[in-house]
Amino acid sequence: MKRWLIICGFAICSVTLLAVGVTQGASLYYAAGHGAACADCHEMAEYASAVHSSPHDNATCTDCHQASLFTRLRHIQVHLAGSAPETIRLREVDVRQMIANCKSCHEHEYASWRAGPHSATYTEIFADPAHISKRGLMDDCFRCHGMYFDGAIRDLVQPQNTRGPWHLSHPELAGQPTIPCQACHWIHREGPPETKPPARISVAGPIVPQSLGFFDRREGMHFAAATLAIPTLYDGPRQLKASPDQRQAICYQCHAPRLPEANSTAAANHWGPQAGSGDDRTPMGVHEGLSCFSCHNSHNESARASCATCHPEMSHCGLDVEKMDTTYANPASKHNIHWVKCTDCHQHGLPRVKCVVTVAAR
Amino acid sequence: MLTRRRFVTASAIAGAGLAAGCAARKNSAWEFLSEKDARTLTAICDQIIPADDFPSASQAGVLTYVDRQLVRHFQRFQKAYIKGLNHANLLSRKRFSLDLAEATPQQKLQIVSAIEQQNPEFFELVRSHTLQGYYGSPRHGGNREGVSWRMLGLSEPPIRGSAQYDLASGSRP
Numbered sequence: 330m331k332r333w334l335i336i337c338g339f340a341i342c343s344v345t346l347l348a349v350g351v352t353q354g355a356s357l358y359y360a361a362g363h364g365a366a367c368a369d370c371h372e373m374a375e376y377a378s379a380v381h382s383s384p385h386d387n388a389t390c391t392d393c394h395q396a397s398l399f400t401r402l403r404h405i406q407v408h409l410a411g412s413a414p415e416t417i418r419l420r421e422v423d424v425r426q427m428i429a430n431c432k433s434c435h436e437h438e439y440a441s442w443r444a445g446p447h448s449a450t451y452t453e454i455f456a457d458p459a460h461i462s463k464r465g466l467m468d469d470c471f472r473c474h475g476m477y478f479d480g481a482i483r484d485l486v487q488p489q490n491t492r493g494p495w496h497l498s499h500p501e502l503a504g505q506p507t508i509p510c511q512a513c514h515w516i517h518r519e520g521p522p523e524t525k526p527p528a529r530i531s532v533a534g535p536i537v538p539q540s541l542g543f544f545d546r547r548e549g550m551h552f553a554a555a556t557l558a559i560p561t562l563y564d565g566p567r568q569l570k571a572s573p574d575q576r577q578a579i580c581y582q583c584h585a586p587r588l589p590e591a592n593s594t595a596a597a598n599h600w601g602p603q604a605g606s607g608d609d610r611t612p613m614g615v616h617e618g619l620s621c622f623s624c625h626n627s628h629n630e631s632a633r634a635s636c637a638t639c640h641p642e643m644s645h646c647g648l649d650v651e652k653m654d655t656t657y658a659n660p661a662s663k664h665n666i667h668w669v670k671c672t673d674c675h676q677h678g679l680p681r682v683k684c685v686v687t688v689a690a691r
Numbered sequence: 692m693l694t695r696r697r698f699v700t701a702s703a704i705a706g707a708g709l710a711a712g713c714a715a716r717k718n719s720a721w722e723f724l725s726e727k728d729a730r731t732l733t734a735i736c737d738q739i740i741p742a743d744d745f746p747s748a749s750q751a752g753v754l755t756y757v758d759r760q761l762v763r764h765f766q767r768f769q770k771a772y773i774k775g776l777n778h779a780n781l782l783s784r785k786r787f788s789l790d791l792a793e794a795t796p797q798q799k800l801q802i803v804s805a806i807e808q809q810n811p812e813f814f815e816l817v818r819s820h821t822l823q824g825y826y827g828s829p830r831h832g833g834n835r836e837g838v839s840w841r842m843l844g845l846s847e848p849p850i851r852g853s854a855q856y857d858l859a860s861g862s863r864p
Contacts (some may be wrong), residue, residue, distance in 0.1 A: 545848045
């Protein structure tokens with residue numbers, strides 16, 4: 330009996346060591362080939378080929394993708410069994426692991442994203458009493474938060490009501506970001522290496538970066554920013570002037586307007602979607618026609634110091650706009666900076682003469 | 692009883708077989724189609740949906756769609772494809788002494804028209820799969836980057852704001 334136990338133990342150890350050795354050896358082989366070896370496998374060929382036409386051409390597969398021993402063995406099993414899915418997708422855990430690798434090259438962008446609301450965690454979004462008691466939990470939340478989560482909202486948060494208290498069914502996700510890099514960046518997208526724009530450019534903005542793409546959870550794939558729609562919006566019956574900056578098409582996927590509610594004035598008069606409805610923040614009034622990126626930093630969403638891009642040179646009245654009674658100076662102000670109009674203050678009409686203010690005078 | 696010698700021999704044969712199998716599969720970038728089949732199918736599909744202001748069927752990824760499905764949901768059509776593509780090349784060689792993929796656009800159109808007459812079942816199969824690949828969801832391999840949806844003027848993914856109900860107060864803000 331003892332002899333059999335020794336033989337079995339020896340056999341198990343041998344098989345385990347062999348598996349580990351083969352897998353590690355295979356990993357080295359794949360890493361050394363700059364991704365070419367990964368492309369030997371049918372399932373990966375398309376993805377390896379795509380990345381070699383992308384701005385990340387100089388990166389190897391393993392620079393961005395990590396895989397545990399178990400995952401590697403699973404890949405081999407899937408390959409041999411021919412059971413690969415139609416479209417190979419990253420799992421939520423894969424995406425999370427990649428963030429650290431993104432950071433290793435894009436430290437500034439990472440720090441910026443981490444400092445802003447776009448890095449909100451699962452706890453902040455899906456277990457926040459102030460938010461959920463009012464808005465409720467629904468699968469549609471995943472369109473913009475936790476888009477890589479594999480499951481329905483009931484698989485993530487319990488209880489499914491507006492009373493709470495709520496807890497995450499996956500505690501390991503508590504401090505993890507709900508809008509990872511891959512929510513807005515399509516890494517394998519074809520294109521030349523990207524360069525940073527020299528400064529914030531108002532209205533038109535620079536050429537749309539190739540990597541900018543919205544991850545659509547429903548299709549399980551990215552849609553390039555250049556191909557996404559920018560909605561036509563209205564301020565009452567009047568169609569608003571929209572910035573042609575195609576980058577903001579990404580923003581509109583989540584900061585989106587709604588069709589006029591039934592029984593509303595807009596619906597009764599057959600007006601189009603109204604700016605400011607839903608989660609939309611399209612500028613109206615004095616800021617009409619500006620792009621989101623004219624004021625906001627894309628990664629941390631901050632608009633600090635953005636006023637100086639245009640003011641006071643383009644200001645009608647020459648006042649220090651940063652101190653005006655708007656939500657820019659005071660979030661509690663009733664004058665939302667996105668929609669502030671001259672008539673909010675000049676209720677009896679605008680002054681006839683535009684004040685001439687120079688930069689030096691300011 | 693399995694001796695150590697037999698075990699080592701069997702492992703070596705299995706390993707070599709596996710490596711040979713992988714190496715053989717590397718010859719084609721496709722999961723089912725051979726390179727020649729893919730070129731022939733490209734010629735047929737691009738006559739069904741040629742390029743204009745928008746990409747042709749093959750440019751939009753229809754072949755990827757067909758190839759992926761032939762080893763999944765369309766396995767039952769594998770024989771029909773092999774037979775049909777061989778027949779297409781046969782027709783082309785008979786008329787123009789060329790494989791279909793090497794023919795001129797006019798010659799390709801003639802051959803595809805002939806296939807429609809002589810082998811309507813295969814033509815209908817390819818036509819149907821071409822349309823599925825071109826207009827279906829990109830997740831299945833075709834309709835690259837939703838190109839046909841843009842052609843149709845569809846906004847995909849749709850822009851739709853979330854409902855802003857205030858469930859706590861029972862009213863909308």
